Amino acid sequence: MNISKLLSYQSRKFPNHEAIVTPTERLTYQEWEDTVNQLSSQLKQLGFKSGDKHIIHMPNTKEFMFLYVAVLRLKGIVIPNNAKLTTSEIEYILQHSEAQFFATHEWLFDQSKPIADHEELICLKTGEKQGNWLSLDDLLVGQAEPIDCDSTEDDEASILYTSGTTGNPKGVLFTHRNILTVATMICIEMNMNKDSRILHMMPLSHSAPLHLFMGAGLYVGATHVLTPTFTPELLLKTVEKERTTHFFGAPVAYIMKAKRPDIDQYDLTSMQYWVYGGAPLGKAEVELVKDRFSTEDLMCVYGLTEAGPNGTLLEAREHDHKSGSIGQRAALNCEIRLVDENSLDEPGEIILRGEGNMKGYYKAPEKTKETIKGGWLYTGDIAKRDEDGYFWVIDRKKDVIISGGVNIYPSEVEKILMTHPDIEDVAIVGVPHPEWGESAKAFVVLNDDVSNVETTCKQFLQDKVAIYKIPHFYEVLEALPRNATGKLLKNQLREQEGRTV
Helix, strand or coil: CCHHHHHHHHHHHCCCCEEEECCCCEEEHHHHHHHHHHHHHHHHHCCCCCCCEEEEECCCCHHHHHHHHHHHHCCCEEEEECCCCCHHHHHHHHHHHCCCEEEECHHHHHHHHHHHHCCCCEEEECCCCECCEEEHHHHCCCCCCCCCCCCCCCCEEEEEECCCCCCCCCEEEEEHHHHHHHHHHHHHHCCCCCCCEEEECCCCCCHHHHHHHHHHHHHHCCEEEECCCCCHHHHHHHHHHHCCCEEEECHHHHHHHHCCCCHHHCCCCCCCEEEEECCCCCHHHHHHHHHHHCCCCEEEEEECHHHCCCEEEECHHHHHHHCCCCECEECCCCEEEEECCCCCCCCEEEEEECCCCCCEECCCHHHHHHHEECCEEEEEEEEEECCCCCEEEEEEHHHCEEECCEEECHHHHHHHHCCCCCEEEEEEEEEEECCCEEEEEEEEEECCCCCCHHHHHHHHHCCCCCHHHCCCEEEECCCCCECCCCCECHHHHHHHHHHHC
């Protein structure tokens, strides 16, 4: 089986079943299949051949769904780009991937426009043709004969570029087998079937929305409800209007919705799985979300792009007593271990094994060898396991500060500081120290005037954490550096401190 064949299969099995819903259109599985055949035929006439790479720089639109399958149908490699990337970030991915085709949406044309100067790059955009940019809409007109894709499960399918929190983004290469493995996991773990209606508001350029939820929906012939943007109001309105059943979002998306005073005016009873990932929700946050959403159907997924993503699950029934944990067991098709787990009190690195793990980093064999050893993917996440067998992520391995031979986990301290009413955002990094090797420095964003941020933070942390964990240095910033996906760029703070402290 391959992903292209899945669409063909569903179009024969459920030709009139609703496949794609946008704010303005509704398309059946047969219409999706016919459009993919037409687009594949046109791309082939433009010179697309097996093994070519095609970047898709689009929000969650029908054109994304068309192109994703069309590229795979021609045995190409699809490269989804985050819609928020800047021109320079797009340029890096284009050069690193050596892509031959590039498509963007007219809404994002300003960021993409300069790349048309690249020789031999075929550029497509929605809307009208402009300069060197061909019209994608023109390619969708007409009807072509079915195109059969004979890709095997071990053939390469996609490259997803990581967020680049530690430098330039890395290209994570996946096969059809990798994607089908994690899609199958979601289908079974979250009871997905033909009647499921999956709400896609998080960017389909990310591994969880794309591989887990779009892949799983295609696997069972479910309905995909797309919105090109996310706002709390739009989510609530779409759930009510479309009677969606499954949604995946970052924790902040749930907190933003829970704080809306009018949330109880919306009918959210169709939802069967409210899924979150990227970070755990603490007990207070879980109670807030469950109360405001009137639901017991929260589920946490833990994983990372390189793992498919696959990893662990914290099921709905476990939230009452283990909120903040990533679960007790690995998800279907995955195994988990802690490396250097000497006792319940000693943290270790999470490693994962399963057929959802990436094939490797694109054009980075040495980095691949460092990350995958003996079939196990080394995540870089430090966790410990409690007496009940639940895993608790403490921090990223690269973020651990070793001060005087003692490990400090910044995430633990950051979470406490974030509960201070005058602190809006905070990041703690290790800075050079002549005696201890490293010392902790907190970069703080305030939402109110504080006369002495150092005294305020130290007094607040006193009796909450051991004294050696309390940062020695403090600096107030207007905002923390973040990339297009909102991830914190601690490397920029470290580089700055490497020069100045």
